[in-house]
Amino acid sequence: MYYINVDGLKKCYRKEVRGDTLKDTIKSLFKREYKEIKALNGISFTVEKGEMVGIIGPNGAGKTTLLKILSGVLYPDEGNVTIDGFVPWERKETFLNRISFFMGQRGFLGVTVWDIPPVDGFRLIKEIYGIDEESYGERVEGFSEILNVKHLLKTPLRKLSLGERTKVELIASLLHLPEFILLDEPTIGMDVISQKRIWDFLKEYNNETGATILITSHYTRDLEELGKRIIVLHKGKILFDGEKKQLQEKVKGMREFRVRCRDRNVKLPAEVYKWEGDTAVFNAPDGEVKKLAFTIAGIDGVIDIHIEDPAFEDVIRRVFKEADNEEVS
Ligand SMILES: Nc1ncnc2c1ncn2[C@@H]1O[C@H](COP(=O)(O)OP(=O)(O)OP(=O)(O)O)[C@@H](O)[C@H]1O
Ligand SMILES: [Mg+2]
Structure with a gap:
């Protein structure tokens, strides 16, 4: 017997859907529309005491x-939990x-x-x-x-x-x-x-x-x-x-470079996976961070460099690609 047993946990929230226009607001006074959000969609795990x-x-x-x-x-919609x-x-x-x-x-x-x-x-x-x-x-x-x-x-x-x-x-x-x-x-x-x-x-x-x-x-x-x-x-x-x-x-090798450039024509020695305005975002292996930073600092048209841990959304996108495609309805 584990200390914590979580089995098939599901929880849905009902969220009211509202439009932005005055017409939508008035309509919602008479007829409310709801959207279901699957906050937990079948969670199972166990935990040992002291973990x-x-x-x-x-x-x-x-x-x-x-x-x-x-x-x-909070009550779940489905599933069982026992704790000790x-x-x-x-x-x-x-x-x-x-x-x-x-x-x-x-x-x-x-x-x-x-x-x-x-x-x-x-x-x-x-x-x-x-x-x-x-x-x-x-x-x-x-x-x-x-x-x-x-x-x-x-x-x-x-x-x-x-x-x-x-x-x-x-x-x-x-x-x-x-x-x-x-x-x-x-x-x-x-x-x-x-x-x-x-x-x-x-x-x-x-x-x-x-x-x-x-x-x-x-x-x-x-x-x-x-x-x-x-x-x-x-x-x-x-x-x-x-x-x-x-x-x-x-996650290793995923330090995130965010390089602000004069414009998007600036040539960078890396594969840019997205631009946010004039900021190029790409990842670099841990071992190359320093070298790459120096090289980029010397490139004409580079204004600013930030090196960060990747956002969790990016980790999910890159590490668990398949799973991210599933939409929650
Ligand atoms: N009381 C609520 N009514 C309607 N929807 C809710 C309610 N609480 C949470 N949600 C929705 O359920 C989903 C899961 O929310 P939850 O707060 O558990 O996420 P979280 O992982 O804690 O996120 P965060 O990192 O932002 O704290 C979200 O889509 C959220 O909008
Ligand atoms: Mg939270």
């Missing part, structure tokens, strides 16, 4: 929907007490009063979960030390930056030491150093407590930080489920 799994995919892939179902916030024997949407208290669903800065503290400092919110959580004084003190101290927010615990929430708020929300969501944690894009909008702190913190938490952790992201660069196992979601289906190394092997 840390990264779920990645572009915008609209179904990541948040999947986490909402696993945390018991519990069915999440039955919302048994023993289950809810053992999990945490982290959605960035829209967490527990944010729904309380904005004028209160994090530490007051933490105290409230302590009471709700009946955490003893000693464990509470240790956890607040330890977590805020690693995340570097110790000096902010008495500052009203509304005075904290987005990244700082995310960090104190993360602490709030882990104070009861959950053994199953769902994190929806935990590092969004953070500077690189803060992101690193969060990743290190989660790995440490996973090591120390043996908690099972699922994390979503839509950045290719996060691959490095996510757990050993990666699930790639796209249009409500799983395109890849396996060792991160295997996926990294596929």
Whole structure:
């Protein structure tokens, strides 16, 4: 028996279709038209206790929907889920007490009063979960030390930056030491150093407590930080489920060059796969990035060069070509 069993999960949303014209708006007052969106279209996987799994995919892939179902916030249309024997949407208290669903800065503290400092919110959580004084003190101290927010615990929430708020929300969501944690894009909008702190913190938490952790992201660069196992979601289906190394092997050699040129007639020593205005976009193997950058910098008509990790949409397009052709209806 696995810790998490997900079998044939499907979820459709009904979205109202509206035109842009005044006529359309008036028409929609009398007759509403809906379109079905298959957010999850038959998802199955299992997870062992203590695993840390990264779920990645572009915008609209179904990541948040999947986490909402696993945390018991949302019912699926079809399929079964058990987590340590519990069915999440039955919302048994023993289950809810053992999990945490982290959605960035829209967490527990944010729904309380904005004028209160994090530490007051933490105290409230302590009471709700009946955490003893000693464990509470240790956890607040330890977590805020690693995340570097110790000096902010008495500052009203509304005075904290987005990244700082995310960090104190993360602490709030882990104070009861959950053994199953769902994190929806935990590092969004953070500077690189803060992101690193969060990743290190989660790995440490996973090591120390043996908690099972699922994390979503839509950045290719996060691959490095996510757990050993990666699930790639796209249009409500799983395109890849396996060792991160295997996926990294596929993504390798895909650094993306974005070269702004005087016009599209500038000759570049690479196969341009798309132009965005006067910016040429192409990929280069990792080993050739430096050489190519120097060569391009010397070409007449080149204005600017950016080298980035490829956008996830591009990874999907190139690595999983076949699957991308399937349209979601
Ligand atoms: N409440 C809703 N009503 C209608 N459609 C929805 C609703 N929530 C999500 N969707 C649609 O379902 C699909 C999957 O959405 P979901 O939020 O799960 O994707 P995601 O992978 O989390 O994307 P992102 O990276 O943008 O957060 C999208 O097409 C989205 O527009
Ligand atoms: Mg999402």
